[in-house]
Amino acid sequence: MTDDTAQIATPPGAQDAPMLRAIGISKFFPGTIALDDVALTLHRGEVHALLGENGAGKSTLIKCLTGAYKRDAGVIELEGVAITPTSTAESQHLGIGTVYQEVNLLPNLTVAENLYLGRQPMRGGLVSRRRMVAEARAVLADYGLDVDPGEPLTRYSVAVQQVVAIARAVEMSGKVLILDEPTASLDRDEVQLLFSVIRKLKARGLAIVFVTHFLDQVFEISDRATVLRNGRVVGTRLLNTVSQHDIVTLMLGRQLEAKVHDRQGGTAGEMLLEVADLGKRGMLEPFSLALHKGEVIGLAGLLGSGRTEMANLLFGAVPADGGTLRMHGKEIRVANPRDAVRHGFALCPEDRKTEGIVGDLSVRDNIVLALQARQGWMRPIPRAKVNEIAEHYVRTLDIRLASLDMPIRLLSGGNQQKALLARWLATSPDFLILDEPTRGIDVGAHAEIIALIETLRERGMSLLVASSEMEELVAYSTRVIVLRDRRQVAELTGAQITADNIVHAIADDPARGAA
Amino acid sequence: ADLTIGFSQIGSESGWRAAETTVTKQQAEERGIDLKFADAQQKQENQIKAIRSFIAQGVDGILIAPVVATGWDEVLEEAKDADIPVVLMDRTVDAPDDLYLTAVTSDLVHEGNVAGQWLVDEVAGADCRVVELQGTTGSSPAIDRKTGFEQALEGHDNLEIVRSQTGDFTRSQGKVVMESFLKAEGGENICALYAHNDDMAVGAIQAIKEAGLKPGEDIKIVSIDAVPDAHLAIANGEMNATIELTPNMAGPALDAMEAYLADGTMPPKWIQTESKLYTAEDDNKAVYEMKKDLGY
Amino acid sequence: MRSTHLPLIVTLVTFVLAFALCGSQYPSILSTRVVANLLTDNAFLGIVAVGMTFVILSGGIDLSVGSVIAFTGVLLAVILRDTSMHPLTAFALALVITTAFGAAMGATIHYLEMPPFIVTLAGMFLARGAAYVLSTDSVPIDHAFYDTLQGIYWKAAGGGRFRLIGGLMVVTFIVGAVVAHRTRFGQNVYALGGGAQTAKLMGVPLAQTTIGIYAISGGLAGLAGIVFSLYTSAGYSLATVGVELDAIAAVVIGGTLLSGGYGFVAGTFFGILIMGLIQTYIVFDGTLSSWWTKIVIGMLLFAFILLQKGLTWATTVRKRRATGSAALS
Amino acid sequence: MAGAVQGLLKRIMPQLVILAAALLLNFIVFPDFFHVDFRNGRLFGNIIDVLNRGAPTALLCIGMTLVIATRGIDLSVGAVMAIAGATAASLVVDGHGWFTALIGALATGAICGFWNGILVAVLRIQPIVATLVLMVAGRGVAQLITEGTILTFLNPGLIRLGAGTILGIPTAIVIWICLGAFVAFAVRRTALGMLIESIGINEASSRLAGINSRVLLVCVYLVSGLCAALAGVIVAADIKGADANNAGLWLELDAILAVVIGGNSLLGGRFSIVASLIGALIIQSVNSVILLSGMPPEFNLVIKAILILGILVIQSPKVSYIWYMLRASGPQPQPDRKTPRPHRATEEKTQ
Numbered sequence A: 001m002t003d004d005t006a007q008i009a010t011p012p013g014a015q016d017a018p019m020l021r022a023i024g025i026s027k028f029f030p031g032t033i034a035l036d037d038v039a040l041t042l043h044r045g046e047v048h049a050l051l052g053e054n055g056a057g058k059s060t061l062i063k064c065l066t067g068a069y070k071r072d073a074g075v076i077e078l079e080g081v082a083i084t085p086t087s088t089a090e091s092q093h094l095g096i097g098t099v100y101q102e103v104n105l106l107p108n109l110t111v112a113e114n115l116y117l118g119r120q121p122m123r124g125g126l127v128s129r130r131r132m133v134a135e136a137r138a139v140l141a142d143y144g145l146d147v148d149p150g151e152p153l154t155r156y157s158v159a160v161q162q163v164v165a166i167a168r169a170v171e172m173s174g175k176v177l178i179l180d181e182p183t184a185s186l187d188r189d190e191v192q193l194l195f196s197v198i199r200k201l202k203a204r205g206l207a208i209v210f211v212t213h214f215l216d217q218v219f220e221i222s223d224r225a226t227v228l229r230n231g232r233v234v235g236t237r238l239l240n241t242v243s244q245h246d247i248v249t250l251m252l253g254r255q256l257e258a259k260v261h262d263r264q265g266g267t268a269g270e271m272l273l274e275v276a277d278l279g280k281r282g283m284l285e286p287f288s289l290a291l292h293k294g295e296v297i298g299l300a301g302l303l304g305s306g307r308t309e310m311a312n313l314l315f316g317a318v319p320a321d322g323g324t325l326r327m328h329g330k331e332i333r334v335a336n337p338r339d340a341v342r343h344g345f346a347l348c349p350e351d352r353k354t355e356g357i358v359g360d361l362s363v364r365d366n367i368v369l370a371l372q373a374r375q376g377w378m379r380p381i382p383r384a385k386v387n388e389i390a391e392h393y394v395r396t397l398d399i400r401l402a403s404l405d406m407p408i409r410l411l412s413g414g415n416q417q418k419a420l421l422a423r424w425l426a427t428s429p430d431f432l433i434l435d436e437p438t439r440g441i442d443v444g445a446h447a448e449i450i451a452l453i454e455t456l457r458e459r460g461m462s463l464l465v466a467s468s469e470m471e472e473l474v475a476y477s478t479r480v481i482v483l484r485d486r487r488q489v490a491e492l493t494g495a496q497i498t499a500d501n502i503v504h505a506i507a508d509d510p511a512r513g514a515a
Numbered sequence B: 001a002d003l004t005i006g007f008s009q010i011g012s013e014s015g016w017r018a019a020e021t022t023v024t025k026q027q028a029e030e031r032g033i034d035l036k037f038a039d040a041q042q043k044q045e046n047q048i049k050a051i052r053s054f055i056a057q058g059v060d061g062i063l064i065a066p067v068v069a070t071g072w073d074e075v076l077e078e079a080k081d082a083d084i085p086v087v088l089m090d091r092t093v094d095a096p097d098d099l100y101l102t103a104v105t106s107d108l109v110h111e112g113n114v115a116g117q118w119l120v121d122e123v124a125g126a127d128c129r130v131v132e133l134q135g136t137t138g139s140s141p142a143i144d145r146k147t148g149f150e151q152a153l154e155g156h157d158n159l160e161i162v163r164s165q166t167g168d169f170t171r172s173q174g175k176v177v178m179e180s181f182l183k184a185e186g187g188e189n190i191c192a193l194y195a196h197n198d199d200m201a202v203g204a205i206q207a208i209k210e211a212g213l214k215p216g217e218d219i220k221i222v223s224i225d226a227v228p229d230a231h232l233a234i235a236n237g238e239m240n241a242t243i244e245l246t247p248n249m250a251g252p253a254l255d256a257m258e259a260y261l262a263d264g265t266m267p268p269k270w271i272q273t274e275s276k277l278y279t280a281e282d283d284n285k286a287v288y289e290m291k292k293d294l295g296y
Numbered sequence C: 001m002r003s004t005h006l007p008l009i010v011t012l013v014t015f016v017l018a019f020a021l022c023g024s025q026y027p028s029i030l031s032t033r034v035v036a037n038l039l040t041d042n043a044f045l046g047i048v049a050v051g052m053t054f055v056i057l058s059g060g061i062d063l064s065v066g067s068v069i070a071f072t073g074v075l076l077a078v079i080l081r082d083t084s085m086h087p088l089t090a091f092a093l094a095l096v097i098t099t100a101f102g103a104a105m106g107a108t109i110h111y112l113e114m115p116p117f118i119v120t121l122a123g124m125f126l127a128r129g130a131a132y133v134l135s136t137d138s139v140p141i142d143h144a145f146y147d148t149l150q151g152i153y154w155k156a157a158g159g160g161r162f163r164l165i166g167g168l169m170v171v172t173f174i175v176g177a178v179v180a181h182r183t184r185f186g187q188n189v190y191a192l193g194g195g196a197q198t199a200k201l202m203g204v205p206l207a208q209t210t211i212g213i214y215a216i217s218g219g220l221a222g223l224a225g226i227v228f229s230l231y232t233s234a235g236y237s238l239a240t241v242g243v244e245l246d247a248i249a250a251v252v253i254g255g256t257l258l259s260g261g262y263g264f265v266a267g268t269f270f271g272i273l274i275m276g277l278i279q280t281y282i283v284f285d286g287t288l289s290s291w292w293t294k295i296v297i298g299m300l301l302f303a304f305i306l307l308q309k310g311l312t313w314a315t316t317v318r319k320r321r322a323t324g325s326a327a328l329s
Numbered sequence D: 001m002a003g004a005v006q007g008l009l010k011r012i013m014p015q016l017v018i019l020a021a022a023l024l025l026n027f028i029v030f031p032d033f034f035h036v037d038f039r040n041g042r043l044f045g046n047i048i049d050v051l052n053r054g055a056p057t058a059l060l061c062i063g064m065t066l067v068i069a070t071r072g073i074d075l076s077v078g079a080v081m082a083i084a085g086a087t088a089a090s091l092v093v094d095g096h097g098w099f100t101a102l103i104g105a106l107a108t109g110a111i112c113g114f115w116n117g118i119l120v121a122v123l124r125i126q127p128i129v130a131t132l133v134l135m136v137a138g139r140g141v142a143q144l145i146t147e148g149t150i151l152t153f154l155n156p157g158l159i160r161l162g163a164g165t166i167l168g169i170p171t172a173i174v175i176w177i178c179l180g181a182f183v184a185f186a187v188r189r190t191a192l193g194m195l196i197e198s199i200g201i202n203e204a205s206s207r208l209a210g211i212n213s214r215v216l217l218v219c220v221y222l223v224s225g226l227c228a229a230l231a232g233v234i235v236a237a238d239i240k241g242a243d244a245n246n247a248g249l250w251l252e253l254d255a256i257l258a259v260v261i262g263g264n265s266l267l268g269g270r271f272s273i274v275a276s277l278i279g280a281l282i283i284q285s286v287n288s289v290i291l292l293s294g295m296p297p298e299f300n301l302v303i304k305a306i307l308i309l310g311i312l313v314i315q316s317p318k319v320s321y322i323w324y325m326l327r328a329s330g331p332q333p334q335p336d337r338k339t340p341r342p343h344r345a346t347e348e349k350t351q
């Protein structure tokens, strides 16, 4: 379809000149055309959703707009004036605030320093730390965040960091605010807080770009949506004129047939793993767990409830300070990831950037890494075999890449996630732990991964999946364990597994501050 | 009463230096002096620090083997104020000479001169292309021994220094550089080698052998320090001459110190140690046996 | 106390303990003389270390400083010997040259994306080589102005002389601390150390900051050169070999992480004092042979690093326990 | 297989070009540079010297390449050389055979490497500092063994290791070429290479992928120690004596330089031992230019600095990126591998 739809799709309140207009943006990478003649128009006071599959070019477009990448072609006008920002700093001065896909804050600075880097409040020519902290506290309060801005950022969870990043971008943006998958690691309440802030800014007449893979969020907050596919704009829509279904079809270029799963015989298979009061002081209360073959246990809980901890403890990534594991009835020791892998465990970590990918290694090597590690360095996997494995998973998981030799860090976020999944599937584990497996994954892939989990389960693999998405948990779990304050508070089975029940189990929760 | 004396040594960069340290300690022991030893790791700042600490500690006297001639006025003044006598060893400093008691040194220029003179007599008018292995660039032995040697060669046009490169006073560099000399000039075109210390000469000897030439015959070799290995080489006819730089500077130094502390007798401002020339005539075997336990 | 201040505290405590310990063994260490000597003798080292702290905080390293000090010394000496230029003019000239040199290295590092280790290594050769070319021999400086500067000191009870250069070092540290912790440039340095790419996305001007950092380091090395020439009233091309390693060690002992992003200028000050103390102690002891001196220095260095690791580790573990719940409340 | 060779060639092409240039420079300052003849049982010529004198650096940078690939650095190699040399010397002086001496030296090297490895991998001390300790103390240990003297020995077996020849080729050359070839081959024919790169790029991820990063790290430093020990023995044998204070002094810097000239990132990750070895030869040819040029020694450092800088600038990622931009595109050449170096410098930082 052609772009005349864009003209049709102008919001009613936008007869005045657009805030930002980008025309004919192109960006080439060795072996990829990331963006091909992309046009994007942002009006004052509109929230504009930027949608597309993984690797469609959303982040790249954003980076071109903000000068993080040098665009190869195209014009960008801010309030009718052509601009060519060569660095983020420049676009910030122009009043374009951005949250990039991965949390981009500095681990060594405090929350306040991160928030005010580059524009610290000064007194007498010197940075006034006291004012900085005070103002930071005030700002973060708007986001329902009660943290000590004087503490190092790393003391707080991914979620907190994400919110800080957003707050920083908002503070920066006088005219345009760009959010690349800001809600990926947020839970419902935080999303709502974020949306209320967005509405305020909207009322102030900012133009806001909003990238996400959660369509209901798109429809909740956005006025218009521009859809990319393989680096091309395939259409811009007024959201009140279309249905989710249309958008999905537009994104994928095909119908997405939603398949409904009916799970019988959840705990049919024989006992695989028995965990007896495994725990670590200050991280997770001791918990017990019995896992059968062909079972998918969903881990539900709010941010900071300890899901990641549970995953890490089981995998030996964090040494537990008590508890036993019995596999096939006999006791095993899992002191570190190596033991875990040897016993057929696998873990897709939550933080793919720092704990998942090995950025500079080729996609191929990344996929076989775990398998090779298990085989030991003495027995290298033959080249042919490696290619076979890699190609197989690139096909089955539909990983979009220029070549198997490209460094994995050059893949788009979602595709990195898939490659990591491939790494672990290649070891054909008995027990697969997934921490937020669908974070940053597009709707199509989302469905595929849920289907994949299904098939793995049917093949008799046992899984433990931590996720913040109720629907998703409901979709594949045979059992749901609910965590709160680092403690197991409920377990739902069979018919009990409904979004409402999970929400309730999580919800009646007295203490809930940060994160 | 037995004295406490601080000794600030440059370091232990060469066999000779190690020997000097050993001898100094022996001398102190014989005299029942409590010697406080400080190794400066080739750094002047460390020497100055050491001296200051000695002063703070209130020692009776200080021995310094200065790493370089310049830059001692300030700290020597402090020593003077605390009236602690200072004796310089194996190198003078350019500071007002009322700041130190005396200096026990050889004359570096003279050493170079002796070496040059020996070579002049040795070749007796015949044409001779000389290669020179300098010490560490910028170090005063390197500079003075070069000067002295060149002075001796003045007016003898049959002698010409064709190549001169630094061998850092070390055996391995001596060998490496000599190798390049042999190739660049052609071994047969080199008639003599002058090395600023024996370590380099010993290295060079090996290079010459590996080039299939006879050190000592095809190429005459003269160097300075007279360390045991040099005597051995002379004894084996692989080297021709070496000028001794005695490691025993402490003997005279401590004598002067003790005399002064006892009844304030002022020693001469400069106690020069002799620069003895050793050639094949001397009984190098014996000297070797005698020296080899001095910790060279 | 913030968890971030821990390394600083640790170093301070370590120094006090060590000082007391030495004092108990050699009472004369607790004299004004020794304190004054610590300041005077380490003045030039301290000043370079301030620059080095900035470089290391930004995740870089500067191996050239030792050579730059020597170069500055020789330059001054030669100028004062061969021309009638007034020392102050010569100082200014030297500072300009060394700062420019540092900036040039910074520019190379940033624009050519070359690792600091290598660029400054080449810088080290270059500066030392330049010193040789100026003069291989050591050049004495005698100029009335130098004598007046050297004449300035406060003689404390107990014979300790607090000299001008010691004061200069302290001032440098204070200024350095303010710049690092209370200016935007300082914050950018930390940001750079935390992650250049992220810092870039957050709008930190990389080029400006990197060049600035190495310019500062170069400039301070120049200043240290001036101090060193006052200290020895001479210029010598073989001087201060390997000082860069001493400076790095001091910075690290001072609790700054070589990987960048974490540390304090003040910490470096105590790092310097600790190293000075080690040497003083060895001299007071006076029984160590050349080789044992090296070994002991190495072992003490190791001991300090270990002590820091231990303390830091112990406390962070407690911290984390705390956070576990803190993060939620 | 052929593909692998081609890949290697593509990888080391810049280094080869620079080496050629450096040798050409030698030829210009000294026309007989390439002349080689056979004198009293050994090949004799400047080229041979470059290969022979390059041996210590070459041996060092075999281990150094691996260490740097893991994002580390080993400043202690110079000191380890001294220790190993001293050990070997004192052993033969005490009347042991040359083989015992060699084994003894290698053992001490292994111990030193192990020590560094423990500090880095187990105690988690930053490599520069961790190895700085041994750099400072190591020389002391070496002098402790020789008691400050230059320990001269006459054991022909040991001397042959440094000054001897095999089929007319100086032993040192044979040793470093063989060892280099062996290690380079070993890491690529096994999975070691990939695993080392992996922990160099992102250790957290690698651990989670089940790689035993600790053991691997220790091994890498151990190898570095062994290489240093071998180099130390060769240097000592070459001058028939162990010079504790000067053996391998500042050689660690040359080794690191060689690795970088070999196009390996100091930030760890992808590495090529062959390229590093060529880097070592490049450095040695530069030294040779200085010696042959006959310039007065005070210019040595300036010349070296300028030549090195030139070399590094030529192959700096940015410049080669511009190169690559001039020549039309191809799939992922060096630039994109290197340009984002600062990039990774900065991610996954979790102090």
Ligand SMILES: Nc1ncnc2c1ncn2[C@@H]1O[C@H](COP(=O)(O)OP(=O)(O)OP(=O)(O)O)[C@@H](O)[C@H]1O
Residues within 6 Å of the ligand: A029, A030, A032, A033, A034, A052, A053, A054, A055, A056, A057, A058, A059, A060, A061, A101, A400, A401, A402, A410, A411, A412, A413, A414, A415, A440, A442
């Ligand atoms: N620096 C780069 N070099 C080469 N290819 C790149 C680079 N950056 C991105 N790409 C490619 O460009 C395409 C678009 O990537 P981009 O990150 O914009 O996708 P995206 O829409 O953000 O996907 P996601 O929803 O997963 O974040 C992908 O195919 C990616 O592999």
Ligand SMILES: Nc1ncnc2c1ncn2[C@@H]1O[C@H](COP(=O)(O)OP(=O)(O)OP(=O)(O)O)[C@@H](O)[C@H]1O
Residues within 6 Å of the ligand: A155, A156, A157, A158, A159, A301, A302, A303, A304, A305, A306, A307, A308, A309, A350, A468, A515, C320, C321, C323, C324, C327, C328
């Ligand atoms: N090692 C640690 N030290 C201190 N605090 C930690 C540590 N690990 C996690 N936390 C804190 O504990 C809380 C748990 O975070 P975590 O991400 O594990 O929870 P979660 O249930 O997995 O939430 P999500 O995975 O959705 O982010 C976070 O607030 C985090 O700040």
Ligand SMILES: [Mg+2]
Residues within 6 Å of the ligand: A058, A059, A060, A101, A180, A412, A413
């Ligand atoms: Mg993206």
Ligand SMILES: [Mg+2]
Residues within 6 Å of the ligand: A307, A308, A309, A350, A435, A466
């Ligand atoms: Mg989690």
